[in-house]
Structure formats: structure tokens, C-alpha cells
Amino acid sequence: MNRTAIAGLLSKALLITGSLLILLPMYVLIVTAMKTQAESSVSFFSLPRSLYFDNFLYVMRTPFFFRNTFNSAVITAGTVAGIIIFAPLTSYAIGKQMAVHRGYRFLYYYFTIGLFIPFQVVMIPLIKLLSRFNMMSIPGIIILYITFSLMQGVFLLVGYYKAIPPSLEEAAVIDGASVIQSYLLIIFPLLKPMILTVVIMRGLFSWNDFFLPLLMLNNSREKWTLPLFQYNFKGEYLFDYSIAFASFLIALLPIMILYGFLQKQFISGLTSGAVKE
Amino acid sequence: MKSQKIYGLFVLPAVISYTLFWVFPVAVGFFYSLTDWNGIRRSYSLIGGRNYLRILQDSRFLDSLGFTLHYTVLLVIAINLLALVIASLLNGRLRGTRFYRSLFFFPAVLSMVTVGLIFNQIFYHVIPWIGDLLQIPLLQTNLLADQDTAEYGVLLVNIWQGTAIPIILYLAGLQSVPKELYEVAQLEGAGVLQRFSHVTFPFIIPVISMNLVVTLKSGLMVFDYIAALTDGGPGRATESMAFLIYTNAFKEMKFSYAVTESFVIFLLITVISIVQIRLLGRREAHA
Amino acid sequence: MNRMHTKTISILLCLLMITTAAAFAAGNKESGTAAKQQEVVTIEFFQGKPEAVDTFNALIDTFEQEYPHIKVTQVNVPDSEKVLTTRIAIDDIPDIFNAYVVQPSFKFLTDEGYVMDLTDKQFLRNVNPGILETAKYDGKAFAFPLALNTFGVFYNVEIFDRLGLSIPETWDEFMGLCTTLESHDITPIVLTDKETWTLRQQGGVIEGMLIGDQQAYFSQITSGAKKPSELMYPRIAQKMLELRTHAQDQTLGTDYGQGISNFANGQAAMFINGIWAIASITKANPDLQYDMFPLPADKKEDTTILSGIDVALAVSETTEHPEEVLTFLEFLSQVENAQLYSDLDGAPSAITGVSVQADHYERLMEVIDAGKVYGWPYIHYPLAAYNEYAGMYQNLIAHGSVQTFLDEIDSVYEAALQQ
Numbered sequence: 001m002n003r004t005a006i007a008g009l010l011s012k013a014l015l016i017t018g019s020l021l022i023l024l025p026m027y028v029l030i031v032t033a034m035k036t037q038a039e040s041s042v043s044f045f046s047l048p049r050s051l052y053f054d055n056f057l058y059v060m061r062t063p064f065f066f067r068n069t070f071n072s073a074v075i076t077a078g079t080v081a082g083i084i085i086f087a088p089l090t091s092y093a094i095g096k097q098m099a100v101h102r103g104y105r106f107l108y109y110y111f112t113i114g115l116f117i118p119f120q121v122v123m124i125p126l127i128k129l130l131s132r133f134n135m136m137s138i139p140g141i142i143i144l145y146i147t148f149s150l151m152q153g154v155f156l157l158v159g160y161y162k163a164i165p166p167s168l169e170e171a172a173v174i175d176g177a178s179v180i181q182s183y184l185l186i187i188f189p190l191l192k193p194m195i196l197t198v199v200i201m202r203g204l205f206s207w208n209d210f211f212l213p214l215l216m217l218n219n220s221r222e223k224w225t226l227p228l229f230q231y232n233f234k235g236e237y238l239f240d241y242s243i244a245f246a247s248f249l250i251a252l253l254p255i256m257i258l259y260g261f262l263q264k265q266f267i268s269g270l271t272s273g274a275v276k277e
Numbered sequence: 278m279k280s281q282k283i284y285g286l287f288v289l290p291a292v293i294s295y296t297l298f299w300v301f302p303v304a305v306g307f308f309y310s311l312t313d314w315n316g317i318r319r320s321y322s323l324i325g326g327r328n329y330l331r332i333l334q335d336s337r338f339l340d341s342l343g344f345t346l347h348y349t350v351l352l353v354i355a356i357n358l359l360a361l362v363i364a365s366l367l368n369g370r371l372r373g374t375r376f377y378r379s380l381f382f383f384p385a386v387l388s389m390v391t392v393g394l395i396f397n398q399i400f401y402h403v404i405p406w407i408g409d410l411l412q413i414p415l416l417q418t419n420l421l422a423d424q425d426t427a428e429y430g431v432l433l434v435n436i437w438q439g440t441a442i443p444i445i446l447y448l449a450g451l452q453s454v455p456k457e458l459y460e461v462a463q464l465e466g467a468g469v470l471q472r473f474s475h476v477t478f479p480f481i482i483p484v485i486s487m488n489l490v491v492t493l494k495s496g497l498m499v500f501d502y503i504a505a506l507t508d509g510g511p512g513r514a515t516e517s518m519a520f521l522i523y524t525n526a527f528k529e530m531k532f533s534y535a536v537t538e539s540f541v542i543f544l545l546i547t548v549i550s551i552v553q554i555r556l557l558g559r560r561e562a563h564a
Numbered sequence: 565m566n567r568m569h570t571k572t573i574s575i576l577l578c579l580l581m582i583t584t585a586a587a588f589a590a591g592n593k594e595s596g597t598a599a600k601q602q603e604v605v606t607i608e609f610f611q612g613k614p615e616a617v618d619t620f621n622a623l624i625d626t627f628e629q630e631y632p633h634i635k636v637t638q639v640n641v642p643d644s645e646k647v648l649t650t651r652i653a654i655d656d657i658p659d660i661f662n663a664y665v666v667q668p669s670f671k672f673l674t675d676e677g678y679v680m681d682l683t684d685k686q687f688l689r690n691v692n693p694g695i696l697e698t699a700k701y702d703g704k705a706f707a708f709p710l711a712l713n714t715f716g717v718f719y720n721v722e723i724f725d726r727l728g729l730s731i732p733e734t735w736d737e738f739m740g741l742c743t744t745l746e747s748h749d750i751t752p753i754v755l756t757d758k759e760t761w762t763l764r765q766q767g768g769v770i771e772g773m774l775i776g777d778q779q780a781y782f783s784q785i786t787s788g789a790k791k792p793s794e795l796m797y798p799r800i801a802q803k804m805l806e807l808r809t810h811a812q813d814q815t816l817g818t819d820y821g822q823g824i825s826n827f828a829n830g831q832a833a834m835f836i837n838g839i840w841a842i843a844s845i846t847k848a849n850p851d852l853q854y855d856m857f858p859l860p861a862d863k864k865e866d867t868t869i870l871s872g873i874d875v876a877l878a879v880s881e882t883t884e885h886p887e888e889v890l891t892f893l894e895f896l897s898q899v900e901n902a903q904l905y906s907d908l909d910g911a912p913s914a915i916t917g918v919s920v921q922a923d924h925y926e927r928l929m930e931v932i933d934a935g936k937v938y939g940w941p942y943i944h945y946p947l948a949a950y951n952e953y954a955g956m957y958q959n960l961i962a963h964g965s966v967q968t969f970l971d972e973i974d975s976v977y978e979a980a981l982q983q
Contacts, residue, residue: 007469011366018363019380021437025395026383028403086291093287107288114299115490116546118498120522121539124316124532124653125305126298131654147294154291155490159483163453179283193449201385201442208388215650218641219608231390231642232614241398241821248391255386259379317652318676401822422758422817424962508760511816512959527646529951530672 033245055246064221065229071217072207072226073254075142079206082146083199087153088191092183094154095161111154119211127215136216138223144212149202160194161187196262207255226251309533310540316532328537337513338521338538344428345518345542349496351432352439356492357485360440364447378448385441393505396434397421400506424514427507431515435502439495443488450484451477486557490550497546518542605888606635610651610658612644613875615843619908626904627895634888645669652678655882659889663707663878665699666940668947670706673878679706680879685890687897695914698939699876706878708893709914711905713874715769716928718827718835718845721853723750731857731927733864735803742810745833753807754832756823757815757961760954764942766807766836767957769870770800772938773861782944785977792977793970801966807836808961816961828852839925840874842910856925869928871937874911948980 033055034048059065094111097104126144130136135143168190172182188195210227217223230247310328314321332338363381367374384392400421408416420430454477462472500519503509509516509524516524518538526535611620617640624636639658641647651657657678663670673679682688683705688696691709699709717738723729727748732738742752756762774796775781784790808815812832820837827835828848835841836859845854861867877896879889895901902915912920912929922929931937942950956976960969 011369014362015366015377019377022380022383024403025392025399025437028399029391029395032398089287090291093284097284104284104288107292110300111291111295113547114295114303115494116498116550117299117303117543118500118519118522118539120519120526121306121536121543122299122302124526124650125302125309127650128654129298129302131656143294144298147291147298150291150295151299152491156487159487163483197442197445197449204386208390210388210390214641214643214647218647218651219639220637221639227388227390228642230388232640241394244394248388248394251388251391252386259386315672316649317672317678397819401817419814419817422814424959508758510758510760510955510958511962512955514962524951527649528669529948530669 029245029248032241033249035242055242056250058243059233059247059250062229062233064224067222068224068229069226069251069254071138071223075138075145075213075225076203076207078139078142079145079149080199080203082142083149083153083202084195086146087149087198088157088188088195089183090150091154091157091161092187092191095158098158108154108158111151114151115155123215130216136219138217141212141216144216145202145206145209149198152202153198156198157191157194160191164190200262204255306536307540310537312533314533315530316526317530321533328534329541331534332537332541337516340513341516341518341521344514344516345497345499348428348432348499348517349493352435352496352499353489353492355432355436356440356443357488359436360443360447360488363440364444364451367444367448368451381444382441384438387438389501389505392434392438393502396437396506400430421507422511424511427511427515431499431502431506434506435495435499439492443492446484446488447481450481454480482557486554489553489557493549493553494546497542497549604633604635605885606637607659607883607885607888607892608637608639609660609892610639610641610644610648611662611875612640612648613662614640614642615840616640616875616909619905622908623896623901623905626901627892630895631888631891634891636892657880657882659880659883659885660877660892661880663876665707665709665873665876665878666943668943668945668950670878671701672947674701674704674706677881680881680883680886681706682708682879682893685893687890687894690897690899690902690915690917692914692916695871695873698943699873707876708878708897709873709876710896710902711873711875711909711911712914713838713840713870713872713911714925714928714932715765715838715870715872716836716856716858716925718837718841718854718856718924720827720830720833721855723830723833732860733867734860735862738860739806739810746810751812751832752810753812753834753836754818754823754826755807755811755815755836756818756820757808757958758818759820759823760958762820762823762837763957764954765838765940767800767804767953768941769859770803771796772870772941773859773866773868774799775941776938778938778941778944782941786944786946786981788981792973797970797973798966801960801969804957804960805964805966816958824848827854839911839928842924854924855927857927858931867931868936868938869931870940871912871932872940873914876914946977946980946983948983949976952976952980 031046031048034052036052036054039049090111094104094108098108127136130140130144133140164187169182169186172186177185208227209225210231213225213228214231217225217228230244230251233244233247309321311323311325312321313324313328367378367381387395400419405417405419408414408418415426418426420426420433458476459472462476467475498519499517500523503515503517503520504523507515509520519542522535522538522542525531525538609620609624617638620638624638628635644662645664648658648661652673663673663679681704683700683703685708688705688708695709695712696705699705699707719731723745727744729741729744732741745752755766772778781795784795785792812818812826818826823835823837824841824844825848826832828845830852835845839856845852858867858869877893879886879893883889896905897915899915899917902913902918905911906913906918906920910921910923912922912932920929942953945953956969956972959972960966963969
């Protein structure tokens with residue numbers, strides 16, 4: 001009894017320390033965004049003297065803010081939709097067939113090995129290819145994000161699929177379900193937690209990515225994404241962290257709202273023991 | 278036979294786009310590694326494996342390799358240990374775990390531009406302030422400004438953000454351990470560590486393996502954190518492989534050489550990952 | 565049952581592919597028709613100075629009124645050098661771009677024939693001949709210099725007045741001034757050594773002042789007659805270190821933005837940088853009273869000043885609209901337009917006949933007007949060495965050892981010259 005109590009206390013203490021370490025940078029971010037430049041250069045760490053929202057208004061009034069945010073939203077939504085359709089479908093076929101079919105085992109390695117290739121190798125040839133295909137555009141970037149998600153998607157989803165007891169699927173087949181039915185009705189729901197993990201990882205990546213939009217969408221501000229907008233901000237007001245930080249907080253807002261909605265599904269869904277025997 | 282076709286159809290779009298937009302550019306990249314192309318010249322000549330031979334004698338490359346390996350070992354150990362401990366705590370029946378779960382995931386949400394700028398400020402203002410307050414000499418300085426500590430500064434930020442997703446994956450793994458087994462172990466009087474090594478560990482090997490591969494990859498290919506925090510400096514104290522490749526390709530106009538370096542890291546990561554998966558695979562619990 | 569599903573899925577997949585293809589097609593058509601409807605030629609002007617966007621927009625507005633058949637699209641991106649490199653690699657070179665003529669990488673572009681030779685163009689006659697000369701490679705002008713920059717010491721007028729300090733005219737006076745400030749518990753200088761480009765510039769400025777004839781000096785190195793350590797580098801390294809003894813702690817941890825903020829808020833009395841920092845300093849603290857003085861040489865009469873090219877525009881060799889592009893450059897070279905640029909941007913002009921207000925840097929202009937100027941020495945660095953400078957200076961600062969620095973620079977040059 002006593003030992004459990006100590007262990008409980010210890011875990012609580014560890015969790016609280018961890019939380020503080022996570023919250024500290026957040027505190028800095030929020031507090032700085034709400035100070036005037038003069039205020040934050042005098043005392044970086046203190047609370048703002050008043051609730052000061054001009055930095056946020058300033059960011060939102062900058063030309064193309066809404067346009068660029070909208071572009072980011074479209075790109076992320078498209079990427080997420082593509083991942084949901086293709087990643088589990090591909091992984092299911094590979095995971096199911098790799099035990100019996102050499103070709104699918106090859107495909108598993110074919111996809112996962114791509115994870116280990118640094119983007120720098122691919123970049124110039126890839127951009128050349130894209131410009132030849134006229135894909136230096138928002139739909140083009142969506143297709144790339146979906147494609148790049150496949151490597152991690154196949155790696156994680158095949159691993160997860162293999163942990164699903166085959167009995168579940170066999171039962172469905174005996175009941176006369178077709179491959180597609182058993183995929184949609186049995187496998188897809190079972191894979192959901194891991195699909196969600198992949199979607200969140202890759203969705204966040206496409207929302208936050210700076211490099212690809214910079215290379216593909218650079219020729220007009222109308223086509224920019226939010227990270228490009230923010231980065232340019234950093235360049236222009238490099239001494240003024242208040243405005244840069246305000247722009248970061250604004251970019252966080254949509255994610256936080258979405259996260260609020262998905263949180264129950266994501267965190268608890270993933271850990272609800274879907275793979276229980 | 279019919280169902281074979283369906284599976285083929287399932288993978289077809291993915292195979293096509295992946296081959297076209299990833300494998301094909303990689304193949305072209307490999308071709309460039311056999312040339313002396315500088316990235317902008319209109320012509321180049323084939324020079325065979327000369328770039329590969331040059332790399333092995335390039336002290337800058339070897340220094341950077343040494344740095345990257347050191348960094349990766351620390352990163353992989355720190356992230357996986359931390360994530361496993363936190364996930365185990367969150368897997369318990371403590372009050373407020375739901376809140377903590379969201380909180381610990383939070384760093385993953387931030388973009389690199391954001392993290393870089395916040396932490397530059399934290400290293401500049403906040404950590405020295407805390408160091409002064411607590412009278413800890415190590416913390417009183419800006420970690421990023423010193424060649425001996427810059428690596429740890431970057432690591433700190435990478436761990437801060439990079440632990441979030443492994444926590445989630447470990448949580449999922451822990452949930453797959455049948456609860457009854459814990460009860461049996463507890464009845465037999467097994468301690469925390471024994472319970473972990475005999476009950477939990479075999480069940481979470483697939484997740485450990487996944488996390489190791491993912492963190493290994495992020496360590497060996499670390500670029501963003503370096504670019505955002507130190508730019509490879511001070512001097513070359515934090516010049517990682519990926520950063521070196523980037524510098525060679527875009528600043529020094531040595532494109533074919535940079536691509537060659539990438540293939541060397543690629544081989545390295547692949548070999549390490551295969552060894553690691555094989556080693557862990559032996560202990561996997563076949564549920 | 566099974567077959568039906570196969571069909572549905574295949575149809576769905578096909579649909580998805582068609583929609584994507586259609587999306588591309590639609591995207592292309594849109595841009596195609598848009599170009600046809602307006603009988604106007606659009607040229608792209610790509611530049612990497614975010615602070616100059618508004619200035620150029622003002623000029624473009626005037627230009628488009630005068631030449632309604634030409635539309636100039638200004639493109640400004642973060643990390644512009646990388647974007648330009650990629651665009652060159654994919655043969656999508658902007659019609660006009662801001663060229664970093666003082667950096668060795670620009671020579672790669674001209675050597676490959678990516679850049680139009682402007683040597684014979686009439687409008688180059690409007691450029692100050694001395695300056696045009698510094699923008700030439702092998703006697704050919706591949707870029708049109710528009711604006712200049714210069715470099716010096718920013719100082720806080722209020723602190724100087726309060727302590728009754730006067731402007732130092734020799735290096736020793738400068739160091740003495742720093743000691744005086746320290747005795748009043750004021751950090752004399754804020755240095756931004758985390759930022760590699762400011763470090764390279766500072767080294768380049770000290771170097772430029774010491775070496776005099778750059779061509780002759782560097783040919784000693786490139787011909788292999790002398791090692792860098794046998795020339796001015798011991799002195800440069802020593803000066804770099806001397807400055808650090810009067811700067812804030814851990815200069816290697818301070819970036820450019822932080823440096824500006826510290827100086828603007830009075831946390832240091834001086835800041836060493838170029839005139840492009842003026843706009844940012846004023847923005848960071850509009851109430852700050854500050855001015856600039858030349859970085860002094862050892863002897864008063866030896867003090868010379870950097871006058872480098874800040875903006876130079878280059879034209880793609882393969883532009884589809886050479887006539888319109890040259891019309892735009894011609895427009896920019898006219899005195900009244902160059903004057904407008906200088907007024908809005910605050911930088912001195914490369915065009916003859918343009919007067920500059922020189923707010924905050926009158927003292928530097930006096931030296932420039934007296935003709936005691938030099939250009940950025942980097943243009944003579946071999947590319948492989950150029951990229952090493954910042955790292956070498958950071959190592960120098962970290963170790964504090966001139967000898968280690970000299971060994972490093974010798975070996976860097978040896979390797980660079982072998983290539």
C-alpha cells in the first residue's frame with residue numbers, strides 16, 4: 001500500500017515536471033505575442049502589462065494572410081483525404097499478401113526504404129519533373145504530400161495490421177463478405193487509430209512544411225502557404241518577436257480547434273485497445 | 278485469382294505515384310552521383326565512382342558523420358526512454374491522464390519555424406535567467422553559443438518536440454498488453470522491472486521497433502533543428518550530415534558530391550535499421 | 565458480388581485520377597486564357613530583399629503608368645538564393661533578378677550563359693563608372709547596379725553625449741573609447757556572431773580597409789606565391805578578437821535581430837553593421853537617437869570605407885521579352901526614378917546625379933565623397949573558400965587563437981585552390 005502511494009506520488013511529480021517543461025515555451029510564445037516590442041525587449045520573461053492584441057490584428061491585416069491560410073487549409077485537407085483513401089488500402093493489400101506473395105513483400109520494402117532517403121537527393125530531379133508535368137501548383141503539392149505519406153503510412157500501417165488477429169477477418173470471409181466488404185467493414189475500423197496517427201503526423205507536416213511550398217509555389221504571393229507567409233514575416237520584422245510570435249499563435253488556432261474535436265477520437269481511440277484479442 | 282486482382286488494384290495508384298515522384302527522382306539522383314554536375318551547369322561528364330572515393334577521404338564529411346552518429350545515439354536513447362516512461366505513466370489509472378495525454382502531444386503541433394524562433398529566445402533569455410536564479414553555472418550561459426554545448430542545445434529542442442509522437446505510439450503498444458498478464462505477474466510477486474521485461478516488453482517489441490526506426494531516421498537525417506538553431510555552428514560544431522549535404526548542394530555548388538553523400542547516409546541508415554529490426558524481431562511475442 | 569465491388573473500386577479510382585488530371589488541366593487553361601485576354605506583356609522581377617518590396621512597388625506603379633503595355637510582377641520570397649538556384653536548375657529563370665554580384669557564385673551563372681551581357685546597353689552610362697567597374701567580370705557587365713551600401717559603427721548618441729565622448733578617429737582611440745564605456749558599466753559593442761553573414765561582412769570590411777589593391781593582393785594568394793597567413797590575416801584576426809574583448813558575453817549566441825534589438829534599446833552603446841540596419845533600428849525603437857561613424861583604421865588618414873553594390877539587376881539570357889525587360893531597366897536608370905528609389909529606401913544610389921539624404925550616415929558619406937572607398941573583397945575569394953569564412957571566424961572567436969585561425973585559413977585556401 002505504502003509503496004503504491006510512493007510510486008503514485010513519484011509518477012505525479014514526473015508528469016508535472018514534464019508538463020512544466022512543455023508549457024514553458026508555450027508561456028514564452030503567448031506572453032511575447034501579447035507584448036509591445038518595447039515591452040518585450042525590456043523584460044522578456046514577465047507577463048504583459050495589459051491584454052494587447054494589436055500584434056494579432058497587425059498579422060491579420062497583412063496582405064494575403066487569409067489567402068495564404070486558405071491555401072494551407074486546402075492543401076492539408078486534400079492531403080488528409082488522400083492519405084485516408086490510399087494509405088490503408090495499400091497497406092492492407094501489402095500486409096495481407098506479403099505472407100503468401102513475394103511481390104507484396106517486395107512492395108513493403110520498396111515503400112519503407114524510401115523513408116531513409118534524404119530529401120536533398122530527390123529535390124532537384126523532382127522539381128524538374130514537376131515543372132515538366134506542369135505540377136508546380138497546389139494540386140501538385142497535394143499529390144506529393146500524399147505520395148510522401150505512403151512511405152511512413154505503409155511502414156506503420158502494415159506493422160499495425162499484422163498485429164490484428166487474422167481470426168477477425170477470417171470470420172467475416174466465412175460469413176460471405178467480399179474482400180472490399182471485409183476491408184471497409186472490418187479492417188478499416190480496426191486500423192483507424194493508426195490511420196489517425198498517420199493522418200495527424202502527415203497532416204501536421206503538410207500544414208507546417210516550409211520547404212516544398214517554397215520550391216513549388218514561389219512565383220506569386222497568392223499561391224503561398226501560411227509557413228511562407230510566417231517566414232517572410234520573420235525576415236521583415238526580424239527584431240520584433242512579438243509580431244512573429246503572434247503569427248505563430250494564429251497559425252496554431254485552427255489546429256487547436258481541430259485537435260479539440262479530434263482529441264477524444266485520437267488519443268483515446270488510439271489507446272482504447274482496438275487490438276484486444 | 279479474382280481477389281489477387283483486387284489487391285493489385287489496391288496498391289496500383291500508390292505504386293505509380295511513389296515510383297514516379299520518389300523512386301524515379303532518386304534514380305536520377307543516383308545517376309548524378311556518378312557525374313561531376315554542379316547543380317547549374319548545362320553540361321557534365323560521367324566520372325564513375327570518383328565522388329564515392331573522395332568522400333572516404335573527406336575529413337569534413339567524416340567529422341560530420343561522427344557528429345551525426347553521436348547525436349543520433351543520444352537522441353534515440355533519450356526519446357525512447359522518455360517516451361516509454363511517460364507512456365507507462367499515462368497508461369496508469371492516474372487522475373487527469375486525458376489532460377496530460379493532450380499536453381504531451383502538444384509540441385508535435387508546432388512548425389519548425391515556430392520552434393526555432395521560440396527556442397532561440399529561450400536559450401538567449403530564459404535558460405540563463407533560470408541558471409542565475411538557481412546558481413547553476415552550466416545553465417547561466419547560452420548553450421548554443423559554445424562549441425562544446427551547442428549539440429546538447431539542439432538535442433534538447435529535438436527531444437522536446439520529438440518525444441510527442443513516440444509517446445502516442447508507445448501508449449498504443451502498451452494498451453495491447455493483455456491486462457490479465459499483469460495481474461498474474463503481480464500475484465507472483467514480480468517487481469516493476471521484472472513485470473516490464475517479462476510481460477510488457479515482448480508485447481511492445483513491434484512498437485519499439487517502429488519507434489527506433491523513426492527516431493533513428495530523424496537523428497541521422499537531422500536538418501531542421503540545426504538550420505533553425507545553429508546553422509551548423511559555432512564554427513562547424515553542429516554540422517550534421519543532412520546540413521552538410523544541403524550546404525554542399527546549394528551554397529557550394531557541389532551538387533553531384535552532395536547527392537553522393539546522401540547515398541552514403543542512405544546505406545548507413547538502411548543497414549542500421551535492418552540490423553535493429555532483426556535483433557528485436559527475435560524477441561517478439563507472437564500473440 | 566465480388567466482381568461488382570471490383571468494378572466500383574476501379575471506377576472510383578479512375579474517377580479520382582481523372583479529377584486530379586482535370587484539376588491540372590483546368591489550372592493550366594486558366595493561366596493560358598488569362599495571358600491571352602490582356603494584350604499586355606508580363607515580366608517577372610524576382611528579388612530577395614523583403615525590405616525593398618514597397619519601394620519597388622512604388623517604382624513599378626510609375627512604370628506601368630508610363631508603359632501600360634508592360635506589367636511587372638514583383639516576386640519576393642524568403643530564402644531567395646536557394647529558390648533562384650532551383651529555378652535555374654529547372655530552366656525557369658525569372659526575367660529580371662536581383663543578382664549578388666559581389667558573391668563568387670554569381671560568376672557560375674555568367675560562365676554558363678544564363679545571364680544577359682548588358683555591356684553595350686545605353687542605360688549603363690547612367691551608372692557611376694567606378695561602381696560599374698566593380699560589377700564587371702572580365703570587362704563585361706552582367707548586372708545593372710542600382711543601389712549601394714556601406715558599413716560602419718552605429719552609436720547611441722545619447723550615451724555618447726552623456727559621457728562626453730567624441731567620435732574615435734583611429735583604432736586605438738576606438739579601443740580606448742570602449743574601455744571608457746566599460747568603466748561606466750556600459751557594454752561598448754553588441755556583435756552578432758551567431759549570424760554567419762554579419763561575421764563574414766565584418767571580416768571583409770576590416771580586410772578591405774587593410775589590403776588596398778584587392779586584385780594585386782589576392783593574386784598573390786591565388787598564384788600560390790603567398791599563403792594567406794603571410795599576408796594581412798594575422799592582423800585581421802587580431803582586430804576581430806580585439807573587438808570581441810569589448811563586446812557582450814557570448815557573442816556567438818547573438819543573432820542579427822537580437823543585436824538590433826539590444827542596440828535599439830540601449831543595452832549596448834555601439835553596433836557594427838551596414839546601413840541596411842537603419843530601417844530596422846528605427847522600427848525597433850523610434851525614439852532612439854543614433855548615428856554612424858566609419859570603422860577607424862590604425863592611422864586617421866588610412867580610414868577608408870566600404871562602398872558595395874547593394875542592388876544589381878541581372879536579366880535572364882533566355883527571357884521571352886528582352887525588349888520590355890530592358891525598357892524597365894532603362895526606366896530604373898533614369899535619374900528621377902533612381903532618386904525615388906534612393907529617397908524611399910534610404911540607400912545611396914549607383915546612378916550618377918542622384919543625391920542621397922544619408923540620414924544617420926552623413927559621416928560615412930563624407931569619406932565616400934572624398935573617394936576613400938573599397939568594394940567587398942569577397943568577389944576575389946574562391947567559392948570553396950568563401951563559404952568557409954564565417955565558420956573560420958566563428959572558430960577564431962570560440963578558441964581565441966590567432967594561430968589556429970591562420971592554420972585553418974591556409975589549409976582552406978590550399979584545398980580551394982586545388983579544385
